Amino acid sequence: MKIALLGYGKMGKAIEKIALDRGHEIVLKIDKDSSDYNISDADVAIDFSLPSAAFSNISTCLENKVPVISGTTGWLENYDKAVDLCNEHKGAFIYASNFSLGVNIFFQLNEYLAKMMSNLSQYDISMEEIHHTQKLDAPSGTAISLAEGILKHTDKTAWKLDEAGTNEIPIVAKRIENVPGTHTINYNSEVDSIEITHTAHSRQGFALGAVIAAEWIIGKTGVFNMKDVLNLS
Numbered sequence: 001m002k003i004a005l006l007g008y009g010k011m012g013k014a015i016e017k018i019a020l021d022r023g024h025e026i027v028l029k030i031d032k033d034s035s036d037y038n039i040s041d042a043d044v045a046i047d048f049s050l051p052s053a054a055f056s057n058i059s060t061c062l063e064n065k066v067p068v069i070s071g072t073t074g075w076l077e078n079y080d081k082a083v084d085l086c087n088e089h090k091g092a093f094i095y096a097s098n099f100s101l102g103v104n105i106f107f108q109l110n111e112y113l114a115k116m117m118s119n120l121s122q123y124d125i126s127m128e129e130i131h132h133t134q135k136l137d138a139p140s141g142t143a144i145s146l147a148e149g150i151l152k153h154t155d156k157t158a159w160k161l162d163e164a165g166t167n168e169i170p171i172v173a174k175r176i177e178n179v180p181g182t183h184t185i186n187y188n189s190e191v192d193s194i195e196i197t198h199t200a201h202s203r204q205g206f207a208l209g210a211v212i213a214a215e216w217i218i219g220k221t222g223v224f225n226m227k228d229v230l231n232l233s
């Protein structure tokens, strides 16, 4: 498979290594703002760039009928436009806030627990995410996905970074050197607390998931997610 890497930073480099190990070829690497690259040699593009660059990169791929996998976070105000563009061009597109198998299992565990806790008003919910100090967005895309999973099953109406109202899920974002990504959901009552945590030990899981998604999307048309790729029910 011929892969274009849109974003050649920490994730782009981790993806390159795994892709080469799995017998793929990297035909394009874009690591800064450059609007006139030629994507047409690629079978698939993988975008791990910047919040400000992702939508433009995704649009370029879809307009040129190149399937695109995006892991960039912090650009979701344009997600619906990307979906429309994908449908208009009969393209193929996956966005995931987190490509690791472990986090996608954790997403399901989170919803299961939220359902169980939904009528137990003695527990207060809160969330914490910890990432490395170079991270540009807060809260993390994964924290937002986790909060959305909880909102489906509770009477909370929204998530909020830091200070939250009674109907909101508070998210605390911490930035500590070299932390690849840790997410915790806490239910606290006067007598006890229940906490679930996913801890990434490196970027390997994210990168492998992105390459697996790129392999999976070839020959498909439509907008998909990691639940489709991993066949999680």
Ligand SMILES: NC(=O)C1=CN([C@@H]2O[C@H](COP(=O)(O)OP(=O)(O)OC[C@H]3O[C@@H](n4cnc5c(N)ncnc54)[C@H](OP(=O)(O)O)[C@@H]3O)[C@@H](O)[C@H]2O)C=CC1
Binding pocket: 006, 007, 008, 009, 010, 011, 012, 030, 031, 032, 033, 034, 048, 049, 050, 051, 053, 057, 070, 071, 072, 073, 074, 096, 097, 098, 099, 100, 206
């Ligand atoms: N979904 C998931 O599983 C994961 C998602 N992420 C997300 O992926 C994104 C990238 O993370 P990470 O690799 O750690 O970040 P980095 O900052 O290490 O890499 C981003 C790269 O994008 C480059 N870039 C700048 N402008 C453009 C452009 N217009 N087109 C393409 N590339 C460009 C940057 O170059 P320069 O430095 O010159 O500006 C930089 O090399 C973030 O949004 C992060 O949150 C990260 C890990 C997992």
Ligand SMILES: O=C(O)C1=N[C@H](C(=O)O)C[C@H](O)C1
Binding pocket: 073, 097, 098, 131, 135, 139, 140, 141, 142, 143, 180, 181, 182, 206
């Ligand atoms: O920027 C990162 O590093 C990460 N970003 C993603 C996010 O915002 O959730 C995924 C992972 O946690 C690492």
